[in-house]
Amino acid sequence: MDKISLDKEIILDATEEVIRRFGPDKANISDVAKSLKVSHAAIYRYYNGKTALWNAVTERWLARLHAPYNHILNEDMPADVKLYHLLENFAEAKRLSAINDPEMFAHYIKLAHSSMEVIEKVKEDGINKIEKVIRQGIAEGIFFTESSPQVAKSVYLATSVFIHPDSFADPDRKKNIDSVVNLLLSGLKNSNK
Template identity: 85%
Template sequence: MDKISLDKETILNATEEVIRRFGPDKANITDVAKSLKVSHAAIYRYYNGKTALWNAVTERWLTHLHAPSNDILKEDSPADIKLCNLLKNFAEAKRLSAINDPEMFANYIKLACNSMEVIEKVKKDGMNRIEKIIVQGITEGIFFAESSHQAAKSVYLATSVFIHPNSFEDPDRKQNIESVVNLLLRGLKNPNK
């Protein structure tokens, strides 16, 4: 086999390509190794099996998927506008990925059914982003919450229905997102403002 400079990033890139080519059910480590022109044992030096590799590729994919939310956190805007933008971004990111990158989305769904480790990390990250904005809103006097953590968890849970594939084809989806986000923002508003 040809010598290739192998690292985790190269393996993850190849794994995404293989998943997109064969789908998450048929793709395997041997396919990844063949695409890199290395032995499958070379892959095991970096990842101790298919589950670890698929978890890593899904985690990286989700990180890229949610990268725009980092920009939202940096926006110079009031917390209520920022939270509205973030929640809409969360809802649309998964729907658009299901349309634009169906194989990787299918891999994410499969992982969500089989391994909660990556999914729990993503949920925690989403709640942390929401909490940062809620804390900003409390500081600005826009929001009131006895516990920013509990408020963030409640907001996440209330909007998580929109990241589920069953909601993607709902003809009232955009209206429903708007209604839920507006309700949540009204619930967080400081009653003294």
Template identity: 75%
Template sequence: MDKISLDKEMILDATEEIIRRFGPDKANITDVAKLLKVSHAAIYRYFDGKTALWNAVTERWLSHLHAPSNEILKEDSPADVKLSNLLESFVEAKHHSAINDPEMFANYIKLAQSSTEVIQKGIEEGINSIEGIIEQGITEGIFFTESPHQEARAVYLATSIFIHPNTFEDPDRKQNIKSVINLLIRGLKNSNR
């Protein structure tokens, strides 16, 4: 492949393919270079090393994973409905990925344990999305809080347990998610705090 036709997206696509083929523990830059029929040096022109490349792949994967959530933010619906939909979307996206794309989900878990930068960015984006909906709810007179950001962080933390693989096999998982979300929304609606 000539240098001109190689770009970051091609490298990211190839890296995802390699991770899916070999798993995150065995995949490496050599495999990516071989798949693209380029040298290691060609990859290093775009990424500073394996960590940078794997971070970029995970960041892109998370962005695709959360695309449906971004559509929910655009909905013209009351804040309580929108928040419920968003939280269910967050937890179900990871669950579906673990089932349908286990190698990339394993890569995400591995990265979460070793490099928090990409994961922290995703968490902050999630919290900011929740905060925006809470602020919408305050404007609509549905939610009552003086600290939307702190409430958004609490809501995120309360539901984040459901993205952990240990919860995926629980037969009551869906009901537990609904119960927690309903409890959180009732708390936000409580004007007697």
């Protein structure tokens, strides 16, 4: 592969494939370079080391995983229904990725322990999406709250337990998600605060 055809997307594609092939513990930049038939240094022209490359591949993978959230946000439906769908999707996206793409999910978990920058971006994005729906609900007269940023953070924290791998095998998981989300929605709809 000549230098002209090498770009960040090609490197990220190759990195994902290397992680899937070797697993997150054994994959390295040399494997990525070898798969692209370029030198190790060619990768460093685009990414300043393994951490930067691993962060970039995880951010892109998470962006694809979270793409359906934007569809939910743009749907024409009342805020309470939209928030239910959004929170349910938050919970299920990680579980399904652990089943359907276990190597990349394992890479995500490994990165979560070492790179708070990527994880904080994901958390902030989730809170912002929740806040957008809460503001919609306030405008519709469905939700009653004076601090949508703090409430959005609380809703995110209350449901984040369901994105943890320990929750995936719980036989009551779906019932628990429904229960927590319905409790949160009831609280948001309570005008007697």
